[in-house]
Amino acid sequence: MQDKRRLLLKSVLGFTxxxxxxxxxPKLAMAKWSKAFDVESMDEALNDLYxxxxxxxxxxxxxxxxxxxxxxxxxxxxxxxxxxxxRTISIFAGKNPQPxxxxxxxxxGTEANISVRIRLGETMIVKAVVEADGKxxxxxxxxxxxxxxxxG
Amino acid sequence: MKVKAKMKKGLVVVxxxxxxxMETGMRKDKKTDELIPAKYxxxxxxxxxxxxxxxxxxxxxxxxxxxxAFSFKGGQSGDTLSLTWVDNTGETKAVEAVIK
Numbered sequence: 646m647q648d649k650r651r652l653l654l655k656s657v658l659g660f661t662x663x664x665x666x667x668x669x670x671p672k673l674a675m676a677k678w679s680k681a682f683d684v685e686s687m688d689e690a691l692n693d694l695y696x697x698x699x700x701x702x703x704x705x706x707x708x709x710x711x712x713x714x715x716x717x718x719x720x721x722x723x724x725x726x727x728x729x730x731x732r733t734i735s736i737f738a739g740k741n742p743q744p745x746x747x748x749x750x751x752x753x754g755t756e757a758n759i760s761v762r763i764r765l766g767e768t769m770i771v772k773a774v775v776e777a778d779g780k781x782x783x784x785x786x787x788x789x790x791x792x793x794x795x796x797g
Numbered sequence: 798m799k800v801k802a803k804m805k806k807g808l809v810v811v812x813x814x815x816x817x818x819m820e821t822g823m824r825k826d827k828k829t830d831e832l833i834p835a836k837y838x839x840x841x842x843x844x845x846x847x848x849x850x851x852x853x854x855x856x857x858x859x860x861x862x863x864x865x866a867f868s869f870k871g872g873q874s875g876d877t878l879s880l881t882w883v884d885n886t887g888e889t890k891a892v893e894a895v896i897k
Contacts, residue, residue: 678839682856719860738858742823746858749867755850756808760866764821764858794860 679748687737687744691774694735694748695781700774703728703782708773710786717765717794724759724773726782731757733776740769764794800894802878809872809896811843811851813865815882821857838863841882845872872896 681693691698709723724734734757735748746763757775765771765788772785799814815838822835835857843851850869872878874896881891 741858743856745856748854750852754871755869762860762864764860
């Protein structure tokens with residue numbers, strides 16, 4: 646009897662450990678994903694992501710985004726730049742619940758030229774931020790949204 | 798996940814379309830009036846010969862069925878690319894694509 650109870654206890658403990666391992670695993674896999682995606686202010690998101698919120702406006706960034714987006718759920722964005730030594734490119738939609746939409750790492754050999762589709766909840770200014778040589782360069786555009794992309 | 802990789806003027810041009818609901822966690826189910834739990838891709842990585850050539854981190858503001866395009870130097874027609882995404886629930890998907 647005693648033995649059986651031990652055995653049961655062991656299997657219960659084993660199962661608990663397994664569940665714990667499974668629930669912890671995704672966190673490890675997401676270790677690189679920044680909490681900047683969860684914050685509600687753009688400055689805070691910039692600080693979390695880059696440790697700075699000082700942006701330098703630079704016209705070497707080509708930022709393609711429609712002026713009028715009929716459907717805020719799918720807004721095509723392209724960011725391209727001639728600035729040398731680009732390390733990351735990020736896109737911020739200031740009036741979305743969480744302003745940081747996407748952040749791209751650009752390793753050496755990869756072009757500083759990316760396209761993605763984002764959601765915009767309402768008419769707002771969208772910023773592209775390019776990190777190069779420890780500085781943050783930016784350019785922005787206003788997008789008029791006819792139907793917001795966050796409702797449902 | 799659909800991937801198209803093509804040589805163009807010495808660059809490998811990659812276009813990716815991932816099939817994913819990209820739920821923000823802020824949307825309500827119309828019938829039950831309950832919030833649909835968040836489920837969105839957080840990370841998408843592309844490797845060429847074990848070297849990371851592209852890494853995208855996404856928030857909730859990325860459209861359903863995310864599309865990304867990028868290009869890099871150093872690849873050749875016939876090479877294999879491996880792409881992986883991970884979402885906030887830990888679900889992951891990996892595919893390989895051959896450069897045309």
